[in-house]
């Protein structure tokens with residue numbers, strides 16, 4: 001294991017009031033002490049104390065920064081190693097000079113995610129908790145944050161450990177059966193027990209996988225695309241839901257040309273909202289590119305808000321749009337209800353089929369509640385409480401749960417068709433190992449490198 005001393009700037013790059021440099025490892029305190037000048041030597045102070053002083057360039061004795069330095073002695077720290085945190089003034093140049101001075105003493109620049117990786121390698125947190133740290137940083141909505149916090153507190157880890165324990169006990173029974181094959185009643189009992197325990201594990205994994213879809217939505221936001229002919233009010237809708245003038249709105253058709261993205265929260269449903277160029281046949285080169293992009297984002301959408309104009313008759317372009325989105329989650333929104341009606345609502349309802357239709361006037365702020373209700377009731381019908389439930393929101397975890405489920409199912413099928421128990425043992429062991437990859441109990445070095453390298457520098 002790599003136990004050299006590492007350092008990095010742990011706050012965002014750029015100007016701020018304060019920036020923190022974090023140093024972790026056996027030599028953290030000793031090295032910091034070389035460049036620190038204050039009332040006390042950092043090597044002599046109590047753990048978990050903070051000290052005012054100056055950072056001095058050891059090559060010429062010049063002062064570089066005025067700082068506050070925290071001394072945190074392991075193992076009661078983020079990495080379980082000795083940690084020094086230098087609180088600098090927020091200027092980019094001075095922070096970098098302090099860091100360079102530290103590096104010049106033979107401290108190594110940390111890799112992205114290396115502090116968190118050490119917390120994992122030193123056993124303070126497991127892999128799913130480490131991944132949750134990253135999810136927390138990237139969380140774009142309150143709910144996503146709650147899921148990450150739950151995972152960081154070890155909710156998923158506990159459940160996975162419980163399932164692995166159940167598998168281990170089951171395997172112990174299989175072992176007895178293999179050791180004493182001459183007793184018929186043992187075989188009978190093993191058969192029952194196996195089905196019962198394996199069934200339990202399968203059911204629990206299935207429950208977790210059901211949360212995965214909602215978990216992904218909570219984490220990334222429900223990918224929602226606003227489509228419609230030019231000028232129907234798509235950008236006005238984005239602005240209304242975002243409660244901010246994010247997109248340009250004008251009365252000129254073809255105003256929006258690029259895809260505009262905004263995260264919004266509608267009744268607790270996090271949406272990744274995409275406003276697109278109005279879809280129509282066009283000769284304008286730039287607009288054409290925009291229309292093509294709209295078509296592309298449409299393919300990946302989880303929810304479509306199809307906007308029509310109440311003050312205009314339905315056109316061929318409208319009908320084409322209905323055709324394109326017909327197998328998707330769609331809410332039809334007939335906007336501009338303040339205008340004189342020209343649209344044929346019967347025809348709209350017929351085209352919409354099962355999909356909900358709401359009528360709005362974004363101009364007069366009417367019908368927006370109904371739209372929000374429609375969005376909320378399409379999803380989370382059972383009500384979602386990210387704080388209490390255990391959610392799986394990470395694609396790596398989902399993949400592993402699926403694999404584990406298949407292995408358990410193969411074991412169950414094997415038991416039912418009377419396959420020799422040592423074959424069943426293989427499947428159950430595989431399930432046990434696969435689940436262990438979620439928490440990092442069974443894990444490859446290369447996977448660790450790949451996972452932690454996705455973190456930001458200094459984390």
Ligand SMILES: Nc1nc2c(c(=O)[nH]1)N(C=O)[C@@H](CNc1ccc(C(=O)N[C@@H](CCC(=O)O)C(=O)O)cc1)CN2
Nearest residue numbers: 010020022070072075076077078079080085124133459
């Ligand atoms: N200045 C600063 N703020 C920060 C962090 C940091 O590293 N530095 N964190 C970095 O992400 C977060 C806090 N996370 C932390 C998690 C665990 C421990 C820690 O020392 N854990 C010990 C127990 C500590 C105790 O009980 O007193 C442990 O688990 O053994 C510290 C910070 C957010 N704020």
Ligand SMILES: Nc1nc2c(ncn2[C@@H]2O[C@H](COP(=O)(O)OP(=O)(O)OP(=O)(O)O)[C@@H](O)[C@H]2O)c(=O)[nH]1
Nearest residue numbers: 230231232233234235236254255256278361362363
């Ligand atoms: N009367 C009326 N006008 C509206 C309503 N909603 C939006 N508008 C107006 O319709 C015009 C077009 O609105 P946008 O939001 O730019 O429409 P868009 O669909 O994004 O248009 P493109 O990006 O050009 O495709 C603007 O002048 C809006 O102020 C409404 O409910 N009633």
Ligand SMILES: [K+]
Nearest residue numbers: 231250252255
């Ligand atoms: K427009």
Ligand SMILES: [Mg+2]
Nearest residue numbers: 234235255256
């Ligand atoms: Mg627009």
